Amino acid sequence: MKPAKGQLTARGVAIGCVGCAIITAASAYTALKMGALPWPIIFAAIISLFFLKALGNTNLHEANVTHTIMSAGAMVAGGLAFTIPGIWIITKANTVDWWEMLIVALAGVTLGLVCTVFMRRYFIEDAELEFPIGMAAAQTLKAGDAGGKVGKQLFGSMGIAGIYTALRDWFGVIPAMFFGNVPIPGVAFGIYNSPMLLAVGFLVGTASVVVWFAGAIIGNFGIIVGGSGLGLWDTATGQGLASSLGMGVMMGCGVGVILKHILPKALSMIRSGAGAATFGSTPSGTSRTNTAPTAGRRRMRLTAGIIACAAAAVALLLCIGLGLDPFASIIVVLLAWVTTAMSAQSVGQTGIDPMEIFGLIVLLIVAAVSNVAQAQLFFVAGIIAVACGLAGDVMNDFKAGHVLGTDPKAQWIGQAIGGVLGAFVAVAVMFVLVAAYGADAFGLGGSFVAAQASVVATMVSGIPSVPAFAVGLAVGCVLYLLGLPVMMLGLGIYLPFYMSFTAFLGAMAKVAYDLACKRRRAKLSPEQAEAKRKAQDESGLVIASGLLGGESVVGVLVAFASVAMGLAL
Known part of the structure; x- marks a missing residue:
């Protein structure tokens, strides 16, 4: 079956690839700098529709496939950024070759792509999960197609944030931190002077x-300041307790995902496996058993053969390229199927993809059953994190395509193009950043907090407080099962306080913006008020996305320029 005409187009691929390179670079920088990575799908949808309309007539399907290409590399960058810097954090040296990072990225991309072929029908059609990010992308495309000038707002806010970042990071005329000299033992207090982090707080909700901020209060002022003030422990011990508790809570969230969403549906997922291994959709009101069974079986056998060959190629690549023993390579490939299903289920129900947690789970399993060197354990976590990140992005895009009626094969080809391109771009950006800033710039005390990679590094090198980690694991699991946003709580406990505080200020800016917009709509009729509300929500989303993208892009350009000029940042 060929992709439907007018969906996967040459101009769409060109626009998607340019956007993919920019968004992937910005995402790598954002993930390392902020310890978080908002989904870029809505941002990519807006950009895709804008440029396609500027070039002439387009349709929602072409825009949907184009934004699929554009957003694919972001989660590849996230998977690498959330794991590989752990090596630099432990060794304080750049001991990873660029080609090793590229093998990790390409292996993860391949596994993510082949797994989504198998999973698409179950998660998108049979399970009918919400996939809130994918739904939002579909609605954004519908709204943008109906009208609205977003280009001026988007590029204006990007330009402002970019200039501001250059003045701060390149020229040094703007401080990086406000109130950073407030003397609170053990607490990194301050307001990070970052349009991007404010935008993250605005966008996350x-x-x-x-x-998130409550977690920061608990970790910093409850455990570190409060505990040391009461004489229960010293400041250094309090910091170890807080980081261990935060890691445990985030890991508990991953366990909760498995218990709540994966295990109860494991049997039905297996039963639906054969039918899921195709791209075709079943029209409503028809039975699959009535549709060309012989041709369907041939198609399924061909798909299964391609998947098996791709999985075997990845296992061989891991053995030869990364030096993993065959047993460990097979474990990684097999568990990729399990973890990508976990990722799809989590994204479908919550919109959250804890890719590094899934990578860490596989890392621990491999470490327990195989004699693998420390650096190779990070490679294992990176492969799984990339595969899970890409799988979450693919399933979001498939959901948007299902809502709009886009050909899933065209979308999958777009994901493959964007994923492979994103692997090369993400590796280049991370290699440039470590060359520009040095390996000691990564970690909680450095320029790049790399929070998730710090968690992975700590798990590999030794947890500061095993009891605190165990408590966090149990609490995180229970709270997730109760439906609470526990991943954000753990992130707040773990991250430096200034990051959580700045994101909190961004969220308060969102509250103020919503109140101001509500007052402006007070005298309008209900129909006018609703239309105005949608326009105001879109404006806030576009401007915040521009601030995030502007600082991310210029931050990467500053790093590239410093390497080219031989400067130390």
Whole structure:
């Protein structure tokens, strides 16, 4: 079956690839700098529709496939950024070759792509999960197609944030931190002077950021300041307890995902496996058993053969390229199927993809059953994190395509193009950043907090407080099962306080913006008020996305320029 005409186009691929390179570079920088990575799908959807309309007539399907290409590399960058810097954090040296990072990225991309072929029908059609990010992308494309000038707002906010970042990081005329000299033992207090982090707080959602900030209060002022003030432990011990508790809570969230969403549906997923291994959709009101069974079986056998060959190629690549023993390579490939299913289920129900947690789970399993060197354990976590990140992005895009009626094969080809391109771009950006800033710039005390990679590094090198980690694991699992945003709580406990505080201020800016917009709509009719509300929500989303993208892009350009000029940042 060929992709439907007018969906996967040459101009769409060109626009998607340019956007993919920019968004992937910005995402790598964002993930390392902020310890978080908002989904870029809505941002990519807006950009895709804008440029396609500028070039002439287009349709929602072409825009959907184009934004699929554009957003694919972001989660590849996230998977690498959330794991590989752990090696630099432990060794304080750049001991990873660029080609090793590229093998990790390409292996993860391949596994993510082949797994989504198998999973698409179950998660998108049979399970009918919400996939809130994918739904939002579909609605954004519909709204953008109906009208609205977003280009001026988007590029204007990107330009402002970019200039601001250059003045701060390149020219040094703007401080990086406000109130950073407030003397609170053990607490990195301050307001990070970052349009990007404010935008993250604006975009993530007020309730989630409040939980994030509550975690920061608990970790910093409850455990570190409060505990040391009461004489229960010293400041250094309090910091170890807080980081261990935060890691445990985030890991508990991953366990909760498995218990709540994966295990109860494992049997039905296996039963649906054969039918899921195709791209075709079943029209409503028809039975699959009535449709060309012989041709269907041939198609399924061909798909299964391609998947088996791809999986075997990845296992061989891991053995030869990364030096993993055959047993460990087989474990990684097999568990990729399990973890990508976990990722799809989590994204479908919550919109959250804890890819590094899934990578860490596989890392621990491999370490327990195989004699693998420390650096190779990070490679294992990176492969799984990339595969899970890409799988989450693919399934979001498939959901948007299902809502709009886009050909899933065209979308999958777009994902493959963007994923492979994103692997090369992400590796280049990370290699340039470590060359520009040095390996000691990564970690909680450095320029790049790399929070998730710090978690992985700590798990590999030794947890500061095993009891605190165990408590966090149990609490995180229970709270997730109760439906609370526990991942954000753990992130707040673990991250430096200034990051959580700045994101909180961004969320408060969202509250103020919503209140101001509500007052402006007070005298309008209900129909006018609703139309105005949608326009105001879109404006806030576009401007915040521009601030995030502007600082991310210029931050990467500053790093590239410093390497080219031989400067130390």
